[in-house]
Amino acid sequence: MSAPLRIAVIQGSTRDGRLGPTVARWIDAHAADRPDMTTDLIDLAETPLPTVFPQLGQAPARAEDRDLLAAVSPRIAAADAFVVVTPEYNHSYPASLKNAIDWHNREWHAKPVGFVAYGGFSAGLRAIEHLRGVFAELHAVTLRDAVGLQGAWGQFDAAGRAVDPATDTAATAMLDRLAWWAQVLREGRAKTPYGA
Known part of the structure; x- marks a missing residue:
């Protein structure tokens, strides 16, 4: 049996009063419960990154910027x-x-990306569609199966559990697809480094 897949769960919201941590902990728990996955939850509010970029191809000049990146980039x-x-x-x-x-x-190269999005009426699906093009440019593989949470504030109970069993079912389906792609692409990168 191969080593468990390393899954980075990236929580993208940094807004005050955000729902993101509840959603991220929920999907992280789903993934962590699987024997084929280990997880690393990266909350961008807890690990902020610099917002001023160096000249293309150059490393950040400021030590504090390098420190911020060192907390996220290796993960x-x-x-x-x-x-x-x-x-x-x-x-x-x-x-x-x-x-x-x-x-x-x-x-990001030759790695799969699954999405959990949330919002009002649209369930966050427009955010996912915008992200697909960005990740394609970075040679990542985005999954068709995603989790969209409509009226997200009412989707979780006080303990952070999904109130609708269909939400958990959608998470399982997405993680199953993610596992398949992650295993195949990990083997592919080991056999032939991407871009070589």
Whole structure:
């Protein structure tokens, strides 16, 4: 049996009063309960990244920027796959998430990305559609199966459990697909480094 897949769960919201941590802990628990996965929950509010980029191809000049990146970048690089947890803001995803994506490049290559999105009527699906194009540019594989939470504030009880069993079923389906792609792509990268 192969080593468990390393799944980075990236919680993209940094807004005060956010629902994101509840959603992220819920999907993280689903993944962590599986024998084929280990998880690393990266909350972008707890691990903020710089917002001023260096000249293309250069390392950040400021030591504090390098320290902020050191708290996140190795964790993204070590992951075999990702679950991105995002709210939908103005028909898209938050700037904090785009910032975290843009600080990295090769770390995303040839790795699968699953999505858990939440919002009002749209269930966050417009944020997912915007993210698909961004991750395609970074040579990542996005999953068709995603979890969308409509009217998200009413989707979890006080203990952070999903109130609708169908939500847990959707999470299981998405993680099953993520596991398949993560295993195949991990084996592929080991056999032939991506871009070689």
